[in-house]
Amino acid sequence: MSGQRAAAEPYTTRFETEVTAIDGRTVWLETSYFYGESGGQPADRGTIDGVAVADVQHVDGEQGHVLAEEPSFETGQRVLCSIDWSFRMYCMRAHTASHVLYGAGRRLLDDLGYGGFDISDEKVRVDLETSTAIDDETLIELNELVNRAVWESRPVSWEDVPVAEARERDEIAFNEATEEGAFQKGRVRIVTIGSENDNGNGGRPNGTTSGDAGDPWDVAACGGTHVRNTREVGPVTVLGRSNPGEGLTRVELAVGPRAIDRRTTEKRTAYDAKGTLGVAIGDVPDELDRLTDERDALAADLAERERSLVAERLANADPVDRDGETWLTARVGDLPTDTVSDVVREQVGSIAEGGDDEGEVVVAVGGTDDGPPFAVVGATGSRSAAAVLDDLTDEFGGGGGGSETIAQGGGFDATPDELLDAFE
Numbered sequence: 001m002s003g004q005r006a007a008a009e010p011y012t013t014r015f016e017t018e019v020t021a022i023d024g025r026t027v028w029l030e031t032s033y034f035y036g037e038s039g040g041q042p043a044d045r046g047t048i049d050g051v052a053v054a055d056v057q058h059v060d061g062e063q064g065h066v067l068a069e070e071p072s073f074e075t076g077q078r079v080l081c082s083i084d085w086s087f088r089m090y091c092m093r094a095h096t097a098s099h100v101l102y103g104a105g106r107r108l109l110d111d112l113g114y115g116g117f118d119i120s121d122e123k124v125r126v127d128l129e130t131s132t133a134i135d136d137e138t139l140i141e142l143n144e145l146v147n148r149a150v151w152e153s154r155p156v157s158w159e160d161v162p163v164a165e166a167r168e169r170d171e172i173a174f175n176e177a178t179e180e181g182a183f184q185k186g187r188v189r190i191v192t193i194g195s196e197n198d199n200g201n202g203g204r205p206n207g208t209t210s211g212d213a214g215d216p217w218d219v220a221a222c223g224g225t226h227v228r229n230t231r232e233v234g235p236v237t238v239l240g241r242s243n244p245g246e247g248l249t250r251v252e253l254a255v256g257p258r259a260i261d262r263r264t265t266e267k268r269t270a271y272d273a274k275g276t277l278g279v280a281i282g283d284v285p286d287e288l289d290r291l292t293d294e295r296d297a298l299a300a301d302l303a304e305r306e307r308s309l310v311a312e313r314l315a316n317a318d319p320v321d322r323d324g325e326t327w328l329t330a331r332v333g334d335l336p337t338d339t340v341s342d343v344v345r346e347q348v349g350s351i352a353e354g355g356d357d358e359g360e361v362v363v364a365v366g367g368t369d370d371g372p373p374f375a376v377v378g379a380t381g382s383r384s385a386a387a388v389l390d391d392l393t394d395e396f397g398g399g400g401g402g403s404e405t406i407a408q409g410g411g412f413d414a415t416p417d418e419l420l421d422a423f424e
Contacts, residue, residue, distance in 0.1 A: 103218030
């Protein structure tokens with residue numbers, strides 16, 4: 001069988017064997033069912049003769065077991081080995097879940113390719129190559145398909161085939177770069193998640209390979225440990241997505257207790273929304289859409305009212321003649337700076353279009369007496385709005401900038417009225 005003995009017999013977790021070599025804390029065994037870290041799956045945990053195993057590395061077909069401390073046993077001695085069944089089973093479930101996810105991707109995503117995966121204590125990530133944009137709705141569909149495949153109790157099997165034969169089978173997810181551990185001496189280990197009604201022919205009932213209900217859910221080159229049936233995977237929850245690199249979409253999922261925790265959070269959030277909105281849970285999306293539209297309409301109405309208020313206060317300001325220029329200064333109140341700036345820009349634009357050769361300066365001061373005010377300056381003719389603002393910052397501090405026609409600044413050490421008085 002290609003790959004590691006643990007992958008061939010994943011349910012073996014206690015065995016006795018002979019120690020063949022020791023180098024410090026690293027131990028080699030005549031026979032080992034420990035899984036060595038490979039292809040994104042972490043190493044098994046456990047003990048050898050009661051000493052904790054800190055790491056297992058699979059190098060050149062040999063398992064090197066790194067212990068937490070130097071062993072008291074010696075080369076040639078027989079030792080009892082125990083693999084942490086809880087963690088082994090978690091990895092088996094998680095690894096199989098990643099294949100189930102890929103199988104769901106086969107049914108939803110275009111131009112699908114496999115970019116690798118990783119198992120951590122918290123979650124499983126699967127990197128997918130696809131031309132399909134994976135949005136929230138796609139994540140929901142992936143989550144549904146994954147859990148249906150688990151519920152359908154599909155058989156999981158593994159076999160050893162020649163690499164040349166595997167390359168000719170289009171249904172096999174095949175990536176030598178990420179699944180190096182699946183290859184050995186011209187052969188490759190293939191893991192198949194079978195059809196819902198599989199009769200034991202490796203996911204291909206009666207020899208069928210495509211085009212009917214007997215199609216396997218997923219077939220992939222893989223050197224990891226797996227459960228025998230998808231029902232053993234247990235609860236799975238798709239968590240989210242990210243973009244780890246060009247052409248890749250990373251989908252993350254949780255298995256077991258963490259999947260349950262996530263489902264609980266999501267359900268609590270849904271019930272909280274239902275209670276707050278006062279509608280049935282199925283009506284929450286429509287009610288949120290209605291409230292969003294209502295909020296947007298109110299925001300648009302408020303913005304228009306704020307613009308009208310700025311325009312009104314500028315219109316009611318008394319113009320002052322300074323050196324042949326008309327200066328219009330007004331306090332506009334505690335309004336958004338961008339709103340004030342838009343109104344001032346429109347006003348000086350209208351003045352310029354009117355052909356006022358003498359020029360006009362518009363100064364709008366906003367903010368409250370409790371905090372630093374802001375100023376927006378608009379200018380036509382030869383006067384520079386940025387220069388006017390510079391005069392303010394020279395006298396009152398603060399900062400800002402702009403162009404010849406529009407400038408804005410804030411952080412002044414003055415009240416709004418003191419800024420206005422500076423222009424009298």
